[in-house]
Amino acid sequence: xxxxxxxxxxxxxxxxxxxxxxxxxxxxxxxxxxxxxxxxxxxxxxxxxxxxxxxxxxxxxxxxxxxxxxxxxxxxxxxxxxxxxxxxxxxxxxxxxxxxxxxxxxxxxxxxxxxxxxxxxxxxxxxxxxx
Numbered sequence: 001x002x003x004x005x006x007x008x009x010x011x012x013x014x015x016x017x018x019x020x021x022x023x024x025x026x027x028x029x030x031x032x033x034x035x036x037x038x039x040x041x042x043x044x045x046x047x048x049x050x051x052x053x054x055x056x057x058x059x060x061x062x063x064x065x066x067x068x069x070x071x072x073x074x075x076x077x078x079x080x081x082x083x084x085x086x087x088x089x090x091x092x093x094x095x096x097x098x099x100x101x102x103x104x105x106x107x108x109x110x111x112x113x114x115x116x117x118x119x120x121x122x123x124x125x126x127x128x129x130x131x
Contacts, residue, residue, distance in 0.1 A: 056126035
């Protein structure tokens with residue numbers, strides 16, 4: 001094969017193309033798929049967006065799973081966040097009608113971990129069950 005008047009072997013060109021493809025795909029392979037969990041905050045409690053009847057639900061995660069937790073504050077007059085203290089992961093403080101988010105990896109060790117709203121941790125808390 002000839003490029004700009006220089007001759008290169010087909011084997012070298014195929015190897016270079018393979019290396020370029022590998023480098024291009026490396027970021028996609030290295031990121032664990034992310035799962036979104038949306039929590040609605042109202043009445044001084046967290047609710048899964050898909051289940052607005054169970055306050056402060058247990059959230060199930062796989063060990064090492066990468067998740068994004070989004071909170072939607074529908075609690076007029078109160079500022080809330082979502083935090084997993086053991087992971088040092090937290091959303092920003094959100095006012096009424098605002099949203100916040102945090103991305104983190106579930107612990108690699110299966111077990112039960114606490115999540116809280118830091119300003120209201122005595123009543124707004126639940127568990128994350130890691131399998």
